[in-house]
Amino acid sequence: MGVHDRLTTVISTKxxxxxxxxxxxxxxxxxxxxxxxxxxxxxxLLKSTPVFAASSIDALFGSMRHDGPALSIDDMSAAIAQEAERRARD
Structure with missing residues (x-):
């Protein structure tokens, strides 16, 4: 953006x-x-602020508890597909 192409604005009383x-x-x-x-x-300098603070997988691991037996990969995939289908209908 050249000097003549710059946009200007004004600071309000607030x-x-x-x-x-x-x-x-x-x-x-x-x-x-x-x-x-x-x-x-x-x-x-203005920069957009991330919605969520940066974190690592180690900090989040185990934070979502599941009561009951562990689910298999197939069970998890089926649950994800079912939820995706439900959201597609909404």
């Missing part, structure tokens, strides 16, 4: 800034998108 629609559409930032704000030597 400190709010409206991001131009073209930028929001390009980044797919809808209403309610959480942004991280960083002060850099070049200016202010």
């Amino acid at each position: 400190g709010q800034v409206i991001l131009p629609k073209a930028i929001r559409d390009q980044l797919q930032w809808g209403a309610g998108t959480r942004l991280t704000v960083e002060n850099t030597p070049e200016g202010v």
